[in-house]
Amino acid sequence: MSFVQNFPCFSIVLCMVAGILSTPMKGKQAKNLTLVVVTLVALMSIATLGYVIGTGESYTYMMGRFPAPWGNEIRVGILEALTATVFALVMLFSLLGGMDHVFKDINESKINLYFILVDLLLSSLLAIIYTNDLFTGYVFVEINTIAACGMIMIRESGRSLIAATRYMVMSLIGSGLFLISLAMLYDITGHLLMEDAHEAMIRLTQSGQYEIPLLVIISLLTVGLAIKSGLYPFHSWMPDAYGYSTISSSSILSSLVSKSYIILLIKIFYRVIGFDTIITSKIVNVLFVFGLIGMIMGSVSAIMAKDIYKMIAYSSVAQIGYVYMGIGLATEAGMAAAIFHILTHAITKSLLFLSAKGLNDASGRKRVYPALQGAAFRNPLAGAAFAVGSLSMVGIPMLAGFISKILFATSALGSDPKKVLPTLIVLSVSTILNAVYFLHTVVRIYTPVGEPGEFKGVRIHMAVGAAAALFCLIALNFVLGLYSQPITDLIQQGIQMFA
Amino acid sequence: MGPNLWVNVEEIAAVILFGVGFTTLLLHKNMIKKIIGLNIMDTAVYLFLAAMGYIDGRVAPILVNGNTDVNLYINPIPSGLVLTGIVVSVSVTALMLSLTIRLYRKYRSLDIDEILIRMQREELKK
Numbered sequence: 001m002s003f004v005q006n007f008p009c010f011s012i013v014l015c016m017v018a019g020i021l022s023t024p025m026k027g028k029q030a031k032n033l034t035l036v037v038v039t040l041v042a043l044m045s046i047a048t049l050g051y052v053i054g055t056g057e058s059y060t061y062m063m064g065r066f067p068a069p070w071g072n073e074i075r076v077g078i079l080e081a082l083t084a085t086v087f088a089l090v091m092l093f094s095l096l097g098g099m100d101h102v103f104k105d106i107n108e109s110k111i112n113l114y115f116i117l118v119d120l121l122l123s124s125l126l127a128i129i130y131t132n133d134l135f136t137g138y139v140f141v142e143i144n145t146i147a148a149c150g151m152i153m154i155r156e157s158g159r160s161l162i163a164a165t166r167y168m169v170m171s172l173i174g175s176g177l178f179l180i181s182l183a184m185l186y187d188i189t190g191h192l193l194m195e196d197a198h199e200a201m202i203r204l205t206q207s208g209q210y211e212i213p214l215l216v217i218i219s220l221l222t223v224g225l226a227i228k229s230g231l232y233p234f235h236s237w238m239p240d241a242y243g244y245s246t247i248s249s250s251s252i253l254s255s256l257v258s259k260s261y262i263i264l265l266i267k268i269f270y271r272v273i274g275f276d277t278i279i280t281s282k283i284v285n286v287l288f289v290f291g292l293i294g295m296i297m298g299s300v301s302a303i304m305a306k307d308i309y310k311m312i313a314y315s316s317v318a319q320i321g322y323v324y325m326g327i328g329l330a331t332e333a334g335m336a337a338a339i340f341h342i343l344t345h346a347i348t349k350s351l352l353f354l355s356a357k358g359l360n361d362a363s364g365r366k367r368v369y370p371a372l373q374g375a376a377f378r379n380p381l382a383g384a385a386f387a388v389g390s391l392s393m394v395g396i397p398m399l400a401g402f403i404s405k406i407l408f409a410t411s412a413l414g415s416d417p418k419k420v421l422p423t424l425i426v427l428s429v430s431t432i433l434n435a436v437y438f439l440h441t442v443v444r445i446y447t448p449v450g451e452p453g454e455f456k457g458v459r460i461h462m463a464v465g466a467a468a469a470l471f472c473l474i475a476l477n478f479v480l481g482l483y484s485q486p487i488t489d490l491i492q493q494g495i496q497m498f499a
Numbered sequence: 500m501g502p503n504l505w506v507n508v509e510e511i512a513a514v515i516l517f518g519v520g521f522t523t524l525l526l527h528k529n530m531i532k533k534i535i536g537l538n539i540m541d542t543a544v545y546l547f548l549a550a551m552g553y554i555d556g557r558v559a560p561i562l563v564n565g566n567t568d569v570n571l572y573i574n575p576i577p578s579g580l581v582l583t584g585i586v587v588s589v590s591v592t593a594l595m596l597s598l599t600i601r602l603y604r605k606y607r608s609l610d611i612d613e614i615l616i617r618m619q620r621e622e623l624k625k
Binding site for chain 1: 517520521524525530533537540541543544547548551576577580583584587590591594595598599601602605606611614615618621622
């Protein structure tokens, strides 16, 4: 066994250990430790990705000494390593970009707690991505929820407490549904490891047993994870949770936490239930319809929002709609487009949140549009970053968002003929709506303030870390936009490894 | 369907309880009752798991007199899952309760609608 194969396990354990070590530390020390750990995790994920691409096949890693049907396993393939890499990088940049606000927003005695939550969150994200065991998946989903809720409520304003409560209630409903579907799945398959459960599932579908329970399981599972990731009718917690927490939390929550549940859902679809069974169960059509509605409604709400953070949060609703629409197309190309969009959105949404923070700081932290006028001149780097992020979300060529839109459109053409036209129409309408609110904001921040206004002569110089984070996220956006072919190839290979 | 109904009476009870807990958690205005709903919902799943894992006439999977015959014991995995699940739901309940305490200290109410109204009033005053 090669040494690199240990890295996924190391990175999960390392984050947990860092969380424990941070408990007695002061805020600054905990911050440094967390940054070191997140960087290490990113490097290890890159090494794992390189290793898996090199060998061209996935491997399972035994946790503890019990072999397959009893023990617990993690499984590493290209898709897992790729998402882990992107997630760790985005986590690092989100922390760096919002660091000054973490120290401003949070009570000094509680700053180390914030970094404990960040460590826990990263370890649970990685565990959700890598796990090969259904119940481990559930446990880490709950850890993820707890850490995320803590990251919202740690700001201790009334608004963020209420946002955390709403988030928690919706999340708990989602995980309750997920848990009972896992219990039923275990009952009909008799296994918790994904491979064994899948074999049992193949036997069941061939013999035609348990058709109705299977349908119930699929729908409970999908609805549970869709609630947790904020698919359209269940999105009501999103704007508050993203709008009123400290900016690093918003960025991490919107770009990573909600995505991890979608990754888990895709994993269960492919590796446990089997994608053919999913297609015959018609649940993909439900996801498709709600995805389409979400794309429109999220954008409409974003246009109505008066607050820049809420606008970005509502735009997340629309983007989650895109991802579910991709899954709903029920083809491999659609799935690849959905996964590519998960990566695109992770990179772009964190860029938008962090740059909006920079613009907002230059406008007296008022958050509303009139105050933001001309903010790009007061904070040029944040202005440029916001412009790049907006253009990417709208889908301008050379940027990541353009590639995901092309992938969605081309994969729609290869799907069920009834889905082609709705997809293309909603895709174009949603693009126009995206353009309305994003470009409107970009124009607003680049409109000079006429007469000497409130913020005359204000110049914000960003901290080195924050500026570096923005630069890296912009660069990643261009990398995904310009070198999309190798990445989509990787995603396709990864999906084939799943099956 | 008829005779199976009586055989699976524990599972039916579990699903009904799950529904009760689920609706309470989703729809009730009072925070404490929401938390009670959460616990009913989670406990229902544990009842479901435990009922499914139990095999008539066998004992808990703890070795008695060194007897290692598999047919003497019930399946240990559902019990293990229930224990893990209980740990998870205890921690989630603790978090919800602490959130409720925070909200009560700030807004002097347990009713989530009332809390929202008081928050908006406070924002308007600023």
